[in-house]
Amino acid sequence: MEKKPCTSQDVEVRKGPWTMEEDLILINYIANHGEGVWNSLAKAAGLKRTGKSCRLRWLNYLRPDVRRGNITPEEQLLIMELHAKWGNRWSKIAKHLPGRTDNEIKNYWRTRIQKHIKQAEGFTGQSSSSEMNEHGSSSSHISGVMENYSPSSYQPTNNLQDHAFTAVTNSNLLPPPDQSTENYWSIEDLWSMQLLNGD
DNA sequence: AACCTACACAACCGCAAAGCT
DNA sequence: AAGCTTTGCGGTTGTGTAGGT
Numbered sequence: 486m487e488k489k490p491c492t493s494q495d496v497e498v499r500k501g502p503w504t505m506e507e508d509l510i511l512i513n514y515i516a517n518h519g520e521g522v523w524n525s526l527a528k529a530a531g532l533k534r535t536g537k538s539c540r541l542r543w544l545n546y547l548r549p550d551v552r553r554g555n556i557t558p559e560e561q562l563l564i565m566e567l568h569a570k571w572g573n574r575w576s577k578i579a580k581h582l583p584g585r586t587d588n589e590i591k592n593y594w595r596t597r598i599q600k601h602i603k604q605a606e607g608f609t610g611q612s613s614s615s616e617m618n619e620h621g622s623s624s625s626h627i628s629g630v631m632e633n634y635s636p637s638s639y640q641p642t643n644n645l646q647d648h649a650f651t652a653v654t655n656s657n658l659l660p661p662p663d664q665s666t667e668n669y670w671s672i673e674d675l676w677s678m679q680l681l682n683g684d
Numbered sequence: 685a686a687c688c689t690a691c692a693c694a695a696c697c698g699c700a701a702a703g704c705t
Numbered sequence: 706a707a708g709c710t711t712t713g714c715g716g717t718t719g720t721g722t723a724g725g726t
Contacts, residue, residue, distance in 0.1 A: 500696070501695075501696090501719090501720095502694070502695075502720085503694090503695090522710095522712095523712075535696095536711080536712090537696085537697090537711090537712085538695075538696080540712075540713085541694090541695070541696085542694095545694080545695090573714095573715065574714090574715090576714060576715085587713095587714075587715080588694080588695085588715095589693085592692070592693055592694085593692090595692095596691065596692055597691095600691090
């Protein structure tokens with residue numbers, strides 16, 4: 486609708502997918518200067534991105550310790566357990582999964598687990614649409630799957646696996662080996678380039 | 685071969701909390 | 706104490722791709 490006032494100092498802000506060059510700039514800059522304040526970092530690094538965007542990109546993809554793809558059955562069970570406990574507290578859940586980001590867990594939950602739970606509910610005839618847990622999320626939607634599930638007494642071999650998590654071993658729930666690691670180029674590539682370029 | 689649909693993931697947006705001046 | 710800035714979080718949307726018709 487209305488355009489926001491655009492002064493001459495208002496540098497245009499890039500949106501959308503990050504390019505390899507931008508990634509390299511960001512990696513390089515952080516490797517040399519550390520993280521600091523994101524807004525100033527974005528400017529100082531010469532990126533036409535918001536600080537927010539830089540932060541997200543760094544935290545979710547460029548950090549050297551970030552792991553992507555291939556969520557293991559153990560991790561999935563942990564996600565289930567923690568989600569049952571805390572609801573959609575993705576960042577809190579992510580803290581218990583080293584190398585995983587809240588965004589990845591959130592996406593994983595929405596696209597895979599939630600879908601599978603819906604199917605499971607279909608079988609049990611449950612409709613928990615109106616139920617929300619204390620966190621305002623519908624964690625009870627997992628009731629069909631989770632009824633046999635007791636976090637404190639969790640064992641990897643219990644019924645949980647028999648129900649929802651036959652799916653885990655089922656190839657259609659596991660990401661294809663390389664699919665989610667490709668992002669036009671691998672992070673390893675970027676980091677090795679950074680090492681070549683950097684100090 | 686072309687089109688359609690569903691899925692998976694990356695990125696953005698808005699809001700609230702925390703920190704700083 | 707108040708106002709401003711920055712960060713962090715959760716929800717949502719956009720886009721590319723694979724599979725099906």
